[in-house]
Structures are given as structure tokens and as C-alpha cells.
Amino acid sequence: MSGAQPKAAVIAGCIGVVAEVSLEALEKRQAQGWLHKIERDLDRVIRRIREAKRTKKAVSIGYHGNVVSLWERLVEEKEKTGELLVDLGSDQTSCHNPYNGGYYPVQLEYVEAQEVLAMEPDRFRSLVQASLVRQVAAINKLAESGMFFWDYGNAFLLEARRAGADVGVQGDATGLNFRYPSYVQDIMGDIFSLGFGPFRWVCTSGSPDDLHVTDQLAVRIMEDILAEGVPPVVEAQYLDNLRWIREAGQHHLVVGSQARILYSDRVGRTRLALAFNSSVRDGTLQAPVVISRDHHDVSGADSPYRETSNITDGSAFTADMAVQNCIGDSFRGATWVALHNGGGVGW
Secondary structure (H helix, E strand, O other), X not given: OHHHHHHHHHHOOXXXXXXXXXXXXXXXXXXXXXXXXXXXXXXXXXXXXXXXXXXXXXXXXXXXXXXXXXXXXXXXHHHHHXXXXXXXXXXXXXXXXXXXXXXXXXXXXXXXXXXXXXHOHHHHHHHHHHHHHHHHHHHHHHHHOOOEEOEOOOOHHHHHHXXXXXXXXXXXXXXXXXXXXXXXXXXXXXXXXXXXXXXXEEEOOOOHHHHHHHXXXXXXXXXXXXXXXXXXXXXXXXXXXXXXXXXXXXXXXXXXOOEEEEEEXXXXXXXXXXXXXXXXXXXXXXXXXXXXXXXXXXXXXXXXXXXXXXXXXXXXXXOHHHHHHHHHHHHOOOOOOOOOOOOOOOO
């Protein structure tokens, strides 16, 4: 997921800064067109942030280094100049697997860290835990200054708590409450409650022309729904997704299959699915379109540190919603269902 964040920031009109210890990964995303600038020096990163803020230009910056160094430098700038350079923050390290390469400690360079991981796993574990404590300390200082931080559900707060970091656990029996909210319960929950979730489709023709046609169908259908009138809270969701689908093609997001994702409610999904069928029938589309979703769908996932993190009756650790969704859909005639685990959170 972290590879998509620079592109997502630019699409949303933000200044996006990501840290990556692997130069190969950064260069891959830059060559792909998903990352504007790569910087190896934190002074240059800070200058680029300030310049982009001054010109109000959306830009993505990849820092080749450890994210803890970046967080601590942002704290240093705040303490030195009084300027908070980051408004929104999160973490997307693979903390569901922190001691086997999912998280690289700030104390070691990339190659050295790989050697220590292979030869001294116990030492590597201790370094990761100390690094997590430092990272949380920096995040806490920025949050106290006004930055909004949320947990991605990647077990970052869970592992930070286990490492002894100050993540503000409330001490309840579930162990699910942290200082910072999961973005699912704090942000996405309200969207899910409106019935909006990921609606994915794949053009089996493999043709970019077909993907463009489906984009245009989605634009027309959402414009029609808005013209018919919807409640303001629903209108806001349609407007956001209308902006997304209008601009998706120009951002060159396809890396394999000609596929697209759109958040929509039942009304939009139904109309778009019928429009796909009609377009295949009349030859506007060259081949069928496969319709699916991702694990983030409305009531479609159980994850005690993400989707179900605010369920406190003990059932947060069961997979009842996901299983009932999958099996229930099959009973109702679905031709393709999936029951899978992981989702980047270790559950």
C-alpha cells in the first residue's frame, strides 16, 4: 500500500512525503510515475516541503532513509522554528511482521539491518523495539502540536505498545484502545455506514479503451444520481468519487490488469453493473467486465485492530461478519466469492 501513497497524495491535492529504506523501491515508483522527487538529505526534504507549501503545489517527495529520522526531523523543525510542517500523518510499515523485515530499525542502515536480521535476530528485535519507541515519541510531540495522526491498522500501535512506547492504552480488558484511532472506526466507519465501499471491476479484454469506456459510464451514472438529488452527506461521497474517476485515467494507475476501483453505494453499484452488461451486449465494450470488491467492503472484514477495533464485547477476534458475507453472497447467487485473511494487518 505504501507505494500508492505518493500518487494518492497528489490526486488529493496534498504534499505527500514518504520514507523508504530501499532505494530500489523508490526508483521503481518514480519510474512508474507515482513519485515526483527522491531526496537523500533531510535538509532538502524540508526545503521542498516549504517550497510546495508556499506555491500551494501538490507534490510527492520520497525520502531515502528511515521514517524515524524523518519524524524526528519534523519535530526538530517544529521546536526550532515553531512551524508545524505536517498536518496529517500515519504509518504504513509492515508492523504485522516487524521482526522479519517488515520494519527496519533507525539505528541501522538498510544493508546492515538485513545482515543483523539474518545473523542476530534477537539483537534485531531489540533494535526494532527501541526504534518503535523513538518513532512514537516523535509522533506524540507532533500530534500535541496539532498534527492529526491515525493508525492504518497495520499493527503499528499494537507492536509499539508491546515495545513499551507511549501509545496511551486505556487499560480495558480488550486491549484495543489506543491514543490514536484506527482510521476505519474514526474515518471510514461513517462512510461505510452510508453503504459506500470498494466496487472494483476488471476489463477482461485487457484493453485500455474498455477501461476508458467504463470510467465514462461511471462518470455519467454518478452525475445522473447527483442530478436526481441525494442527501448532503451522500452527495459529498458521490462528489469525491466523481472527482476520483474523472481524473483516474490521467494518473496512469494501471500496473497490470485494466482495472479500476470506485467507492459507491448500492444505487451506484447496481446502475453501473447494469450499464456494463448493456455495453457488453451492444458491443461498446469488447469483452465482459468482472465485478468484485476488496476486503475493505462494508461489513466485509473482521480485524480486531482495524475494522472491528471498536467492538468491545469480545467478538472483535472472531470472523463472523466476513464469513457470513461470503457464504451469504454465495447463497444469493453470487458467481464469485472470496474468503481471505491478512489484509496487511496480520489477521
